[in-house]
Amino acid sequence: MPNSKYLIFLGCAIPYRVAAYEISARKVLAKLGVELVEMPEFNCCGLPLDPVSHETMLILAARNLALAEQQGLNILTLCPGCAGTLKKVNKILKEDKALREQINGHLKESGLEFKGTITTKHLLQVLKEDVGIDNVKNAVVKPLNMLNVAEHNGCHILRPKAYIGFDDPEDPQTLKALIEATGATCLDYVDETECCGAPSVGVSDKVALQLARDKLNHVKMVNAQALITICPFCHIMYDTNELRIEKMFNEVYGIPVLHYPQLLGLALGMTPEELAFNELRVSTKKLLEQVNEGAKINEQ
Amino acid sequence: MAENAVAVKDAMKEPIRASELDPKFKYQLIKLHGSEKLLKCFQCGTCTSDCPVARYSDSYRPRTLIHMARLGLKDRVLKSDTLWLCAACFTCTDRCPQGVEVASVIRVLRNLAAEEGIVPQVFKDQCSSVLQSGYAYKISELRLKKRDTLGLPPLPKGNPESVQKSLKGVSFMKNMENKGENDAKQ
CATH class of the missing domain: 3.40.50.11810 (Rossmann fold)
Incomplete structure (x- = not known):
């Protein structure tokens, strides 16, 4: 079994009202050798506010990414909305220097900086790429x-x-x-x-x-x-x-x-x-x- | 709000007067992140035909919204309730043969509407929750305590002060904050 280690990003909906997903995911991942570290001080991924303010979404997502970068660990999410947002913003800010500087200007106010050094994966992607479908099968x-x-x-x-x-x-x-x-x-x-x-x-x-x-x-x-x-x-x-x-x-x-x-x-x-x-x-x-x-x- | 949203449909029945067109609106849009490729739309209708929301809404038609935006019907588009019906499933974006990123154009239009103060309640609630706790929903003390009995680790403590500091230069959030305070006073 592989030994991978991730920061777990819970997002908002799961702690708000979907406990069964978190409980079962934590148990299954532990069994399959994926280690989870709690992510301190994370906030909403940003997606819910994208319809009203794209800039707010970018800052919220970048703040999460910057926090994970400080820990030096990649992010695992259970929510595809969070995974998609963090992936998308990571890609946009890595490619667009001017936008990155603008967003980092906001993050600076709270002593953070986005550098683009980590990646985000959804549970499904971790099971496929880190654990491997054959290893899942063998554990049954x-x-x-x-x-x-x-x-x-x-x-x-x-x-x-x-x-x-x-x-x-x-x-x-x-x-x-x-x-x-x-x-x-x-x-x-x-x-x-x-x-x-x-x-x-x-x-x-x-x-x-x-x-x-x-x-x-x-x-x-x-x-x-x-x-x-x-x-x-x-x-x-x-x-x-x-x-x-x-x-x-x-x-x-x-x-x-x-x-x-x-x-x-x-x-x-x-x-x-x-x-x-x-x-x-x-x-x-x-x-x-x-x-x-x-x-x-x-x-x- | 948009349960009986017919604004676009009705608006389209109204004759279009040249005087209400903003000829520069489309050029404003192509400078914004997400709607850069707006002018590539050739009105084929793939977005509307593949849109799951259009199937059940009498009025939500992404192709129509894109066309109205390009014509410069700025007020009609930004004030239409149907703008808020998009479920952001990104089917239109993935299937657009012209690479228009239709869902992102809709998002840009919503952002512009929001700047003009048109914000559905559900988003106001989420903005205020993010500013207060960092999370989009207000997670009750009961829920937080229940985590322990469910065998879950405590939810990491948020840092709303840090979130607020990061967002303090965003004019939209500032408006939301002021609005929230005024609402509270009333």
Whole structure:
């Protein structure tokens, strides 16, 4: 197993309301030999304020990057929005000297300077590039071959391609490969790379929930037993809001939505309790029964 | 706010008068970070046809917004509610055959609207939270305490003073801060 060490950048949404993702990710990463160091004094990555002030976004992101540079460690994020923003700003400020000087002028007020010496990776990228999909597969002790699931990458792990440079935004493969590494089957479905709608919440909840509803319909159409996400916002749209969508459109889904490290954790032999399944809104009772039944058959 | 946003659609029904066009608006835009390639748009409509929001909104059409910006319909664009509907999924940016970075042009237009004081409440709340705590959301004491029972390490202490210092030269944040204080006084 590799021994990599990262500063963990939690961002805002995860500590605010998505604890299960953090709990399961920390457990899985520890098991796979990735060491996490807490990142002191970090702030919002900047993305939420980009629509109203690009300059504010650049300064907030650069402040985080400068803090990480002081620690001499690369950043690992669980949120693709944070990863995308930190990657994008790192690239822009490294390439545009005039802008870098302008932003550093702001950071100077708090004794910081952006130099461009570190990189940022999302959890998915660390699992693929540092741990390796084969090593993930080798660590599996309880293969999930009884499960057919669907994946949802979300937008900011992939787009805009010119700044993110990870996987193929039109036909992404990494999350699929990582799901299949657990032994589960990852199903194809219509419009896999479409947006969950989360950024439109608060501006038009109706449009946002209709986008999430589309996804749930497409996932249901292929009889997926669960939907697997890697983003706190996408997870809120499908798990936290699933009941709301069911009521609004008079439909029934009952599709459990797991954070990828929760799925992986099960395959690594961890219990649902350890992986904070109780924090999920949509019931996973039936899913876990199917896992247990399948495991009994595997043992025979 | 934009639940029944029809401003763009209705605005487009209004006849365009030459007197309301700002002929230099597009040149102002191509100097701003993100909208440099605006003039390369040839109105093919890929952005709108691939836009997931356009599918469910009666009025949000990225191609229309880009066209209005290029015509110089500055006031109509900046005051339209639909400007705020973009989900920033970047599908239009990735698929634009002309490399226009459509989502970034929309962001530039939103930034200009915000400078004129048009800021949806959700962003005002996040600005004030960032200034107060460094985080975009107000994370409750209860949540912070619960981390311990969940077996999570304490959330690293933020440094709002340092964040405020870094942002003090940004005119937009200064406006937000003043606005917040005035709101509090009322």
